[in-house]
Amino acid sequence: MTSENQAFRLAGRGVVDRSKTFSFTFDGIPYEGFAGDTLASALLANGVHLVGRSFKYHRPRGILTSGSEDPSALVELRTGARREPNTKATVTELYDGLEATSQNRFPSLRFDFLAVNSLLSPVFSAGFYYKTFMWPASFWEKLYEPMIRRAAGLGRAAMEEDPDSYDKANAFCDVLVVGSGAAGLMAAISAARSGARVILADESFAFGGRLLAENRTIDGINSAAWVKAAIGELSSLSNVRLLPRTTIFGAYDGGTYGAVERVADHLVKPAPGQPRQRLWRIVAKRTIVAQGATERPIVFGNNDRPGVMLASAARSYINRYGVAPGRTAVVFSSNDDGAATINDLANAGISVAALVDARPALPDAITARAEALGARIFAGGVVSDAIGGSRVKGACIIDASGATHTLSCDLIIVSGGFNPNMQMTTHLGGRPQWRDDLAAFVPGAMPKGMTAAGAANGSFSLASCLAEGARAGSAAAADVGFDAKPIAIPASDEESNGISAFWHVDRAKHKAFVDLQNDVTAADVALAQREGFSAVEHLKRYTTLGMATDQGRTSSVNGLAILAQLTGKTIPATGITTARPPYSPVSLGALAGEHRGKHFKPTRLTPSHNWAKEQGAVFVEAGLWLRALYFPKPFETDAQTTVIREVNGVRNGVGVCDVSTLGKVEVHGPDAGKFLDRLYINMMSTLAVGRARYGAMLREDGIMMDDGTAARFAEDRYFVTTTTVNAIKVVQHMELCKQWHWPDLDVQIVPSTDQWAQYAVAGPRARDLIARIVDKPFDVSNAAFPYMAVAELTALGGIKARLYRLSFSGELAYEIAVPARHGELLMRTLMEKGQDLGVIPYGTEALGVMRIEKGHVGGPELNGTTTAADVGLGKMASKKKDYIGRVLAERPGLTNPDRPRLAGFRPVDRAARLRSGAHFVGRNTEPVAANALGHMTSVAYSPSLGHWVGLGFLSGAETRMGEIIRAYDPVRGEDTLVEVVSPTFYDSEGARLRV
Amino acid sequence: MRISCPHCGERALDEFSYLGDASVTRPDPAAADAADAFYTYAYERRNIAGPTQELWYHQAGCHAWLVVTRDTRTHEISDVKAAQDVALERVNSTTGAA
C-alpha cells in the first residue's frame, strides 16, 4: 500500500483498533481500514464518497449518515451464493477480506448510461407507477416492466441457495433495554444493580451509541472511556445479557420483541456450526426504548450529492472512527447541535468555509467560535444548492438579504434537527405526539410495560439522557418487584439545544430530494398535493415517500412538513404515517431459521419405514407422513403395472399394507359410549364388547368431518381410528366436545397414533398368515373371530397386540397392531412367514384402487362440502339420538333430493379411460355449467373388472341408475359416455369379507 | 401474544390454536326452535371491538380448551380459565335451576 492509503484518517482520534489493519475491496479496488470501522468509515478514510447510483434517476449517491437510517449508501456485499444486495455501508462492520460492489450502475459507477433517466424525470414523477404505465395493458409485460426492472431498482439477490444457517432463540428478562447510548447504559445499570434480569441490545457492534460519536465529558472523563467502564460493569454481572449487533426490530403483544443478532455478518463466512444470524424472541416484563434520535436533513437543491452529510454523521466519522469526511466544509443548520459541529470539524483540522443557519440569530458562543475559525457566518441564510456531480465542489448560499454567494467546499454538513427513534412505541398502535419546542414527534401513549428514555423520548441533552435513563431503569425494575433505586447521575459538560423548525429551501434551482432512497423530490410532494393526495398515507403510497428499506427515517417528517406547508395545516394536523415492524430490514433467512427445505415441516416415518425403503418402495406424502405408494419390481416399467400386480396379489392371495398412519384415539370411561354416540352419526353405545363398527362424524354445520372405525375392548374402553390427515383435528374436536360441550361426561381421550404400528393383512390367504403371527391358543377361525371382531392378544411370541377383522379392500382381511417399536419386526415376520403363501407388500395406490372398486369414500369424497347422505351414508344416521351436526344436516338445502349424491360410473366403451374432475351432463345436453349434474371425484383402472371405474357425485343419482350420461372434461378435451351404476363395483354382497 | 394456561403457565401464542366465541354455547337440540338456534350458533357470530371471550386450545401443551378474555383492540388478555371449569359451572347452574 502507498502512503495515499487512508489519507483521510485522523491521527489520535476515534475508537478503531489501529493495530488491526483489514484489507477490503470496493468495485474491485483494494483499500485498507481498521478493526472497528464500518465499510462507510473505511471508504471515507480512503476518500471514497461516491458509493452508488439512485433508484430511479441513477444519480450519484454518497454517505449521508453513520447509522441504520441511511437511505443511499447501499452496496452489494460478498459474492456468489453469499451475495447480499442493499447492505448499508454505514452499519456494515468491516472485516478482513470484505468485498463490496456498488449497485444500480451501468456500466460503471462513475459513468452511468441510465443517468439519462434524470432527463426523463417527468416520466418518473409522483404516481408514475399509476400514470405512465397504464395503457395499453399488453405493453406492461413486454415493455414497461422489463424497462422499469432494468432502469429502476437496487441490488441483485444471489442466484444460488444461501449456504449459511440461521438460528432461532428465546430469551426472557425483567427489563429489556433497547439502545446503549447514555440513556440505555444508565437504565441498564440502574436495573441490573437491583438484581433484575436485564438484556441490553444495540444494533451496532460497539456499545455506547452517540457517546462514541461525540466528544463529550462524563464524570470528568471522555464519553467513550465512560462507556468502556459502564460496559465493564454490566458484563461482570450474571443477571445481564449483552446483545451487540442486535436490532430489536418489532414490538409484539404481551411484551414480546423480535430481534435479529448478526452473529457472523462481520466474518468472511461463519465458523463451522456457527449461524450467520440469530432470530431472538425476547419476552420482557418491562422495556425501555433508548434508541436515540435520527437527525433530519434539510431539503435543498442537489442535496443528494456525495459530500452532503448529516452533522451527527460527520461527528461520528471524526470522533468514533477518526476519519475526516472532507477538507473544507460548509455547515448548514437550523439548530445549536448542528451548528456546534464546527467545533468537531475544527478539531479534526477540517476548515469551515461557512456556517449557514436558517435562524436569524445564533447563540453568542457559536458565533464567536465561528468567527475564531475564520468561517463566514450566514445567520438567516440557506444553502440553496450543492454544486458538483459525483462529489460536492461547492455550495450556493443565499444570505438573509437574498444575495447569492458561491463558496468552494467538498463537504456540506446539514442539520435540520432530530426525530426521536420511537418507531417501537407505535408498533402496537400508539400515536406519536408533536412537540413544537423540539420541532419533532415524541412517543405518545405506549404499550403496557414500555417506557422511552433519553433522545428517543425527546430529551436530547446529555444530562437529561443520563438522568432519564437512570430513572427509567430503576422504575422498570421496581415495577416488577426489585428493590431498585436510580443510580447517581454523573456530571456532564454543558450544551445548548435551541432549534427553529426549518425543512425545505424553496429557492433551490436543482432537484431537492426528500426521500433519497426512492428518489422522491420536494416537487413530487407538491405534485401529489395538487393532484389531491394530501393525506399523509395517500402521499406515501402515491409518491412512495418513506416506503423504502430505510422506512423513511430521514425523510418522512420532512415530507409531511412540506405537505403541511402546502396545505396550510400544522404538522400535527397533517398527521404521521404509521410505523410498523421491522424497524430495519430483516433477512428472510433469519425469519426462516432452520425451517428451510425439508425442515419446513417435520417428516414422520412409520415404524417399518426402513423396511419399505429396503424394498424399493416409492413414497408419497400424506400430511406429514411418508407412506409407501407402491413397491415396484425391477422389471416393472410403469406404476400402473405395479399397482395392478399388487391389487391382484391381494385379491388372489394375501398382501400387507402399512396403515400405521391412521389416527388412533383411546376413549375410556363409564360415559365413553354415550360420548361417542354424540360424536358419530351412528350408535356406538350399542356396540358389543369385542366388536368394531364403521362410523362417520359431522361438523356442527352438518358436513362430513371424518370417518373411521370404533372398536370396543371393554364396557368402558373404546379405541377409534381417524383418517391419516384428520388425526390431530379429530382429537381437538373430541376434546372440545368433552371439555366444553359435555363437561359432565366421565370420559378420557388419549391420542395414540404414534403408539401403535398397524398393518392391514388382506386377501383370501390372510387368515393363514395371521394364524402364524398371533400366539396360541388364539383362534382366528371365522366362527371364533368373525367379520368386525376385535381382540387384545399377544403375537410374535409374547408381544402385546391388537387384532381387528376389518376390511377396506373388500377381501377377507385383518388389521394387526403392535407397539410401535415392534412394527418393523412384525412387518419382516409377516413377509417371512407368508413367503409360501405368496405374500406381497402393497402401497396406498393399490389400497386406493381397491377402495374405489368397493365404493368406499375417501378424501376426494369427504371434501368439506358433502353430507353423510351425499356420500351414501344417510341410512347409517341414527334417528334415536342427537349428535354433532344432526340439526343442521337436516336443513332443506342439504336434504334437497337434487343434491349430487354418490354413484359409480363405468365407461360405455370399456376401453375408455375415466378422469376425476370430469363434469357430468346429460347425454344430449350441451356441456355448459348450467347443465352440470355433478362431477367425478375418484377414478381407477380396476384390475378386478378389467376396465376403468369411477366414483362421483350426480344429481338424482338414485333415479339415474343405468342411465348413460357424458363425463365431460374440458381441461383435457375429453368427452366420455359413462353408465351410472352402484358405487360398489366389486363383490356387492360383501361375501368375500365374511368367509 | 402470550397466554397463561392454567395448567402449563404462560406460553407463547404459537402453542395455541383459536376456535371462536366462547360466549355462545351449543343450543338444546331437543328445543322446538333448534333449527334456528343451531343456525345462529353456527353462522351468526359477533365481531366485537373490545373485551371478548374466546375459545383457545393448548395444542402444543396440555390439550386443554381455554376461555380467554381478550380485548380485540389491544390484544390484552385479562383472564384465562380452563373451559371445562367454565362449562361445568354452566352445566351445574342450569341443572340447579331446573
Ligand SMILES: [Zn+2]
Ligand atoms: Zn396447557
